[in-house]
Amino acid sequence: xxxxxxxxxxxxxxxxxxxxxxxxxxxxxxxxxxxxxxxxxxxxxxxxxxxxxxxxxxxxxxxxxxxxxxxxxxxxxxxxxxxxxxxxxxxxxxxxxxxxxxxxxxxxxxxxxxxxxxxxxxxxxxxxxxxxxxxxxxxxxxxxxxxxxxxxxxxxxxxxxxxxxxxxxxxxxxxxxxxxxxxxxxxxxxxxxxxxxxxxxxxxxxxxxxxxxxxxxxxxxxxxxxxxxxxxxxxxxxxxxxxxxxxxxxxxxxxxxxxxxxxxxxxxxxxxxxxxxxxxxxxxxxxxxxxxxxxxxxxxxxxxxxxxxxxxxxxxxxxxxxxxxxxxxxxxxxxxxxxxxxxxxxxxxxxxxxxxxxxxxxxxxxxxxxxxxxxxxxxxxxxx
Amino acid sequence: xxxxxxxxxxxxxxxxxxxxxxxxxxxxxxxxxxxxxxxxxxxxxxxxxxxxxxxxxxxxxxxxxxxxxxxxxxxxxxxxxxxxxxxxxxxxxxxxxxxxxxxxxxxxxxxxxxxxxxxxxxxxxxxxxxxxxxxxxxxxxxxxxxxxxxxxxxxxxxxxxxxxxxxxxxxxxxxxxxxxxxxxxxxxxxxxxxxxxxxxxxxxxxxxxxxxxxxxxxxxxxxxxxxxxxxxxxxxxxxxxxxxxxxxxxxxxxxxxxxxxxxxxxxxxxxxxxxxxxxxxxxxxxxxxxxxxxxxxxxx
Numbered sequence: 001x002x003x004x005x006x007x008x009x010x011x012x013x014x015x016x017x018x019x020x021x022x023x024x025x026x027x028x029x030x031x032x033x034x035x036x037x038x039x040x041x042x043x044x045x046x047x048x049x050x051x052x053x054x055x056x057x058x059x060x061x062x063x064x065x066x067x068x069x070x071x072x073x074x075x076x077x078x079x080x081x082x083x084x085x086x087x088x089x090x091x092x093x094x095x096x097x098x099x100x101x102x103x104x105x106x107x108x109x110x111x112x113x114x115x116x117x118x119x120x121x122x123x124x125x126x127x128x129x130x131x132x133x134x135x136x137x138x139x140x141x142x143x144x145x146x147x148x149x150x151x152x153x154x155x156x157x158x159x160x161x162x163x164x165x166x167x168x169x170x171x172x173x174x175x176x177x178x179x180x181x182x183x184x185x186x187x188x189x190x191x192x193x194x195x196x197x198x199x200x201x202x203x204x205x206x207x208x209x210x211x212x213x214x215x216x217x218x219x220x221x222x223x224x225x226x227x228x229x230x231x232x233x234x235x236x237x238x239x240x241x242x243x244x245x246x247x248x249x250x251x252x253x254x255x256x257x258x259x260x261x262x263x264x265x266x267x268x269x270x271x272x273x274x275x276x277x278x279x280x281x282x283x284x285x286x287x288x289x290x291x292x293x294x295x296x297x298x299x300x301x302x303x304x305x306x307x308x309x310x311x312x313x314x315x316x317x318x319x320x321x322x323x324x325x326x327x328x329x330x331x332x333x334x335x336x337x338x339x340x341x342x343x344x345x346x347x348x349x350x351x352x353x354x355x356x357x358x359x360x361x362x363x364x365x366x367x368x369x370x371x372x373x374x375x376x377x378x379x380x381x382x383x384x
Numbered sequence: 385x386x387x388x389x390x391x392x393x394x395x396x397x398x399x400x401x402x403x404x405x406x407x408x409x410x411x412x413x414x415x416x417x418x419x420x421x422x423x424x425x426x427x428x429x430x431x432x433x434x435x436x437x438x439x440x441x442x443x444x445x446x447x448x449x450x451x452x453x454x455x456x457x458x459x460x461x462x463x464x465x466x467x468x469x470x471x472x473x474x475x476x477x478x479x480x481x482x483x484x485x486x487x488x489x490x491x492x493x494x495x496x497x498x499x500x501x502x503x504x505x506x507x508x509x510x511x512x513x514x515x516x517x518x519x520x521x522x523x524x525x526x527x528x529x530x531x532x533x534x535x536x537x538x539x540x541x542x543x544x545x546x547x548x549x550x551x552x553x554x555x556x557x558x559x560x561x562x563x564x565x566x567x568x569x570x571x572x573x574x575x576x577x578x579x580x581x582x583x584x585x586x587x588x589x590x591x592x593x594x595x596x597x598x599x600x601x602x603x604x605x606x607x608x609x610x611x612x613x614x615x616x617x618x619x620x621x622x623x624x625x626x627x628x629x630x631x632x633x634x635x636x637x638x639x640x641x642x643x644x645x646x647x648x649x650x651x652x653x654x655x656x657x658x659x660x661x662x663x664x665x666x667x668x669x670x671x672x673x674x675x676x677x678x679x680x681x682x683x684x
Contacts, residue, residue: 078571079570080567080570080571099570100567100570100571101570101571101572101573101574101575102573103571104573105571106571106572107567107568107571109564109567109568111561111564112561112564113561113564113565113567113568115565115568115569115583115586115587116560116587117586117587117589126569126572126574126582127572127573130572130573130574130578131573171568174568174572175571175572178572178573184571
């Protein structure tokens, strides 16, 4: 069975708070269809037949490693990149050959892109000026957009007088002020520090829901993508590996690449017998798309692994085939910790435990590994 | 208790050193000032010489009497007019050609940036006399199509100012993220002309001003090309005037030099105000003035 490659879109906005609602003066977004997009740079296929459908008001995050084509796709949608093939359809209108300045899309860039010679309010009003909105109305709407991002009081500041986070908020206000059909966000948080990044991504999501615009968010940060998107598209080599809800992408990865790129996994050897795989640490259900039989490597999430002290005997007595090992490293993540266990056969098992449990298992501690019956992806073992 | 006597001699030593450095600085300033000002003073002195060892301001009175000057020295007035026209035309042509080209190369043809730089700097390596040898046949056709007006020198002068203008503009453009800013403007609905006029140029204003002033000083001081192509401009007129009336010739030269100084002061004031605004506002681009060489204000 083909795994969940496309995934059905959740109700837009179901990830956080209520659904989209049109804020004051803002319209709802348009649907987006990227059809068989192709773009080649020399011998590199930046986009290799990418097809993506975004529902009105939905926020889709394109996630992938550097060079996977996610930014090229976004720029292709914006018209900033010449495509070798494919179609860009927004709200039913074919925009493939429409120049950037006629596409009616708001874009927030990775680099700070405020016009240095203009104040915040002038920056936000720029797009309205291009649309020949009258002076008073322009300022009113620009201020309204600045209020939306919580920067009304910084209206008369220049870019150089604002922090990176504030500049990106103004850039967001500028993109929204023109009431775009689609809001495009090209790694807008990557230049910010972790705290501001987390804060601003919530802000972006709140505003996107408030104005109800369709949004495409490009990022290489999986946490960011999973946190704010209605659907996440994982890209690799110019193609979509999987498109689905954040939960689906994380808990039911369609491919080995997705399982390893989104979140952490341990590769545990076993034998598939159809719906399940027998491993040293026990039996686990397999996700659709896993080999039906024969030797497999199962990609197990750290949270599906339980660690017990080697002295603790499991109910029913110790099994002959139980997996034991020694803790080699503990990484504290706040209230949780990630423990690496050497399984004694050259492999490492990652487990996520509470910080208190991790304290009780310093490196060198002998532990017994137990697997929870969480479905995991099995991949075939390639010989040679 | 034991420290105080030790500190006082140290302070005294530092004070003496500072004083010595200040004196050295002023000596350097005085020597350089004398070196630069002495010829100007000598020129001024020469223009006030009258008959029988007396001094008068007749030459300067003549210079400010434009009507009389036009009657007595029509070629000088024509040279001034031609130079003024050439300054305006060259500045406009230089900006119209260079700014969009440099921006376009940065945006769409980055692989062309090295060849463009090479081409723009090339006139610097070719002596004016060699340049004229190449330009002479071209100007035969220019004269054929556009007439013999000295204003046609604008084509040659635009080539001559390329190295200076390129450097100034390049420094300015390097100080901003042209690609992102123009893409942002485009995504907001701006056409290319708007991107250029409302986004790029305001952010490289000091570089544009710098390139313009360098062009002005170079055109005002250009002699070789105009003379060898048998055109008239300020420097050619001064040269001819020198053979007829040395006093007026030197007075006009002095005026041209002072005008060039005045322009440079205006330039520093303008770019200085730009810098102050940027400090208050946008992220600071590289100072164009720092990178731009000063064009000669004397005949080349």
